[in-house]
Every structure is written in C-alpha cells, then in structure tokens.
Amino acid sequence: MDQGLNTHQQLADADLAALVPAWLDWAAVAEQLGVxxxxxRTMIRDHELAAAVPVPxxxxxxxxxxxxxxxxxxGLGGLLTVLHDAGYDDRECIAWIFRDDDFPGRAIDALRExxxxxxxxxxxxLGF
Structure with a gap:
C-alpha cells in the first residue's frame, strides 16, 4: 500500500476524542476570540482553524x-493550509497535529511553544 494512503487512512480513523484533551463548540471559540x-465558520473554511466531530x-x-x-x-493557519494542500481534510489535520509520531512531542505543543x-x-x- 502507498505510504501516503496508509497515513491518510490512519489519520482518518484516529480517535480524536482520545487524541485531543479538550474541545470547544463554535460559540465558545467565538467568545474566546471576541468574534x-x-x-x-469563515476561519474554519479559510483554514485558520480546523473543526471536526470528536465523538458521534x-x-x-x-x-x-x-x-x-x-x-x-x-503558525496554525499556515500549517493547516500546508496540510490541506497535501490532501488532508480537517479531521486528518487535527489527528496529525495531535499525534506524536514524527516529533519529539506533538505538533500542537511545538506550535504553542x-x-x-x-x-x-x-x-x-507530506505533499511529496
């Protein structure tokens, strides 16, 4: 199997509720950002943020x-754009950012630091 396809499938199947410790609904995000x-919704569409359904x-x-x-x-918006350009959807982007397969720690921690x-x-x- 193509490694890229395998990675996409692993990310698509990731248990986001287990990977991501805390979630906010759009209203809470709006309140925190003052928008x-x-x-x-526009920020998610424009890849400044990403959203997914964490649990059914x-x-x-x-x-x-x-x-x-x-x-x-x-740096989140730029990273999301790169991941989307590589063919990832929001769910896969979130899984990639919160997994620690390729980093000393999770990508989200590196961004926050x-x-x-x-x-x-x-x-x-990933795009190659």
Missing part, C-alpha cells in the same frame, strides 16, 4: 489547544 460564530452525535468542535491568549495559535518552523517543514514533506 461572531459566523466569523469562526456531537456537533463540529475546535480543539481548545488551537487557541492561545485569545487568538489562534501562531513558537517552534512552528520544524512542524511546517515536516508537513510540507
């Missing part, structure tokens, strides 16, 4: 770790 829910029956939610100090985590360059380089390699 409207419509703006949150729940609505779409955003990982709480995607927000820091009232803003999206620095302002170590996004290495994360972005690794994500760019």
């Amino acid at each position: 409207t829910v419509a703006k949150v 029956g729940a609505g779409q939610q955003v990982p709480a770790d995607f927000l820091q100090d009232g803003l999206p985590v620095k 302002n170590r996004g360059s290495e994360v972005k380089r690794r994500a760019q390699a």
Whole structure:
C-alpha cells in the first residue's frame, strides 16, 4: 500500500476524542476570540482553524489547544493550509497535529511553544 494512503487512512480513523484533551463548540471559540460564530465558520473554511466531530452525535468542535491568549495559535493557519494542500481534510489535520509520531512531542505543543518552523517543514514533506 502507498505510504501516503496508509497515513491518510490512519489519520482518518484516529480517535480524536482520545487524541485531543479538550474541545470547544463554535460559540465558545467565538467568545474566546471576541468574534461572531459566523466569523469562526469563515476561519474554519479559510483554514485558520480546523473543526471536526470528536465523538458521534456531537456537533463540529475546535480543539481548545488551537487557541492561545485569545487568538489562534501562531503558525496554525499556515500549517493547516500546508496540510490541506497535501490532501488532508480537517479531521486528518487535527489527528496529525495531535499525534506524536514524527516529533519529539506533538505538533500542537511545538506550535504553542513558537517552534512552528520544524512542524511546517515536516508537513510540507507530506505533499511529496
């Protein structure tokens, strides 16, 4: 099997509820960012944020770790764009960012600690 397809399938099948410690609904995201829910929807569409259904029956939610100090985590939008360009959907992006397969720690931790360059380089390699 193609390694890229295998990785996509593993990410698509990931248990997001187990990977992501806390989730926020769109209204809570809007409140933390000081914007409207419509703006949150636009931010998700524009890959500034990502959302997924963490457990069956729940609505779409955003990982709480995607927000820091009232803003999206620095570098998150660029990383999401790179991952989407590599063919990942939001669910797969979230799984990739919260797994620690390729990093010393999770990609989200590196982003939150302002170590996004290495994360972005690794994500760019997925497109090849």
